[in-house]
Amino acid sequence: MYSGRVLVGFWFNKLQLQSEQRELERKRLESGQLPEQIRRRLVAAFGRALRFSEPPASHCDRPIRYGDALQLHSPESPDVSDSLAADFGCPEEEPRARGPTRLGLVVAATVSRSDCDSGQVRGIGDGCGVACAPIGRANGQLASVNNSFVCVKANPKDSRDEERLTYGTEVFFALAVARPGKAPLYLRMETPLLDGQYVANDHYPLRLSSSPDGYAKWRVLHWDRSRRFETEASPVLPCVRIVVRHVMTGQCLACERYHWHRSLLGYEAGLSVHTYSDAQRNETAECLWNLLPLGPSQNLELEGDDDNKDGNESTSCCCGCEN
Numbered sequence: 001m002y003s004g005r006v007l008v009g010f011w012f013n014k015l016q017l018q019s020e021q022r023e024l025e026r027k028r029l030e031s032g033q034l035p036e037q038i039r040r041r042l043v044a045a046f047g048r049a050l051r052f053s054e055p056p057a058s059h060c061d062r063p064i065r066y067g068d069a070l071q072l073h074s075p076e077s078p079d080v081s082d083s084l085a086a087d088f089g090c091p092e093e094e095p096r097a098r099g100p101t102r103l104g105l106v107v108a109a110t111v112s113r114s115d116c117d118s119g120q121v122r123g124i125g126d127g128c129g130v131a132c133a134p135i136g137r138a139n140g141q142l143a144s145v146n147n148s149f150v151c152v153k154a155n156p157k158d159s160r161d162e163e164r165l166t167y168g169t170e171v172f173f174a175l176a177v178a179r180p181g182k183a184p185l186y187l188r189m190e191t192p193l194l195d196g197q198y199v200a201n202d203h204y205p206l207r208l209s210s211s212p213d214g215y216a217k218w219r220v221l222h223w224d225r226s227r228r229f230e231t232e233a234s235p236v237l238p239c240v241r242i243v244v245r246h247v248m249t250g251q252c253l254a255c256e257r258y259h260w261h262r263s264l265l266g267y268e269a270g271l272s273v274h275t276y277s278d279a280q281r282n283e284t285a286e287c288l289w290n291l292l293p294l295g296p297s298q299n300l301e302l303e304g305d306d307d308n309k310d311g312n313e314s315t316s317c318c319c320g321c322e323n
Contacts, residue, residue: 039264042111045123046146046265050177052295060293063235064165069148069176069294071135072107075241076285077257079105079134081267084260105132105255106292107187107271108147109175109208110263124175128208130187131268132255143294148176149187150297154217164235167228170217170247175208176297183210187218189246189273204251204273217247223288225281238293243283246273252287 028034032041050069064070079102109124110131124146135142154170165171174184188209192202209216222231223241236242244253256270276286 048145050143060238063237064291065163066151066153067297069150069297071292073290073292074105074255075290077105077255078103081134084267105269106135106147108133110265112263126210130206130271132271133268145177149173150176166233166235167220168232170219172212172216186212186216188216206271214248219245219247221245239290241288241290243287244289251275254286
């Protein structure tokens with residue numbers, strides 16, 4: 001048995017530790033370093049909306065040009081995020097209250113809960129993960145900073161059709177907005193990992209990278225294999241079905257519409273470089289895309305850019321054509 005003096009000493013030590021822990025929590029709260037504060041800043045940074053000087057619908061009647069902001073849209077992938085949320089007991093996400101199943105997912109930068117808790121991700125940067133997300137999920141609007149890309153010519157010396165994107169031309173897809181003084185972030189294929197978070201282990205994952213090498217090159221093709229030869233070097237029109245093929249591997253950009261996961265931003269489908277084909281060797285719905293135009297990237301503005309609360313540097317629009 002311990003004497004009363006020993007027990008009182010233990011009690012005082014416990015009070016001292018609790019006081020130090022409260023002081024540490026107070027300092028972390030004031031500096032914004034609590035886990036919940038970091039999560040809120042990340043959600044706000046990834047979901048910042050974009051303003052347009054011209055409505056996006058006004059650019060649907062002309063071909064896609066280099067420097068145009070756009071979204072990589074999978075038109076035949078169902079949005080089942082509402083039903084997934086309802087299965088986990090979220091009454092505000094009841095699918096019967098949302099009507100029929102919606103179609104269409106867009107390529108967007110994402111962040112997992114494990115990356116947020118480990119402190120590896122502080123915003124949209126080099127090595128950020130990419131997935132297929134519902135349109136307008138983060139802020140209720142069509143375009144946001146994490147799902148708006150710009151088409152960049154991969155070979156600046158190519159004199160064929162200087163302004164318009166054509167079938168068969170090698171291109172980069174970079175984020176439409178970038179931090180000043182930082183290199184643009186390109187959609188780049190990575191080697192398969194055993195602990196892949198967003199795709200199957202035998203499929204090539206994708207991430208945003210500041211290295212515009214051969215693994216970041218893509219080629220836009222007609223969705224019909226029998227018409228790819230005749231459409232070579234012809235302009236790519238918006239909102240038409242296309243196939244986006246990776247140059248180095250020859251595989252197609254695919255939306256893993258049957259492989260859903262939950263990230264910090266909500267429910268998302270996987271995105272990989274893998275060719276899904278039928279018995280006739282035609283690409284199936286997973287590999288079909290279209291380009292949703294948002295207008296010239298110079299006309300994009302970030303909402304709330306004057307009140308930057310994400311702890312990162314302010315962002316500015318860039319077309320990426322001069323990189």
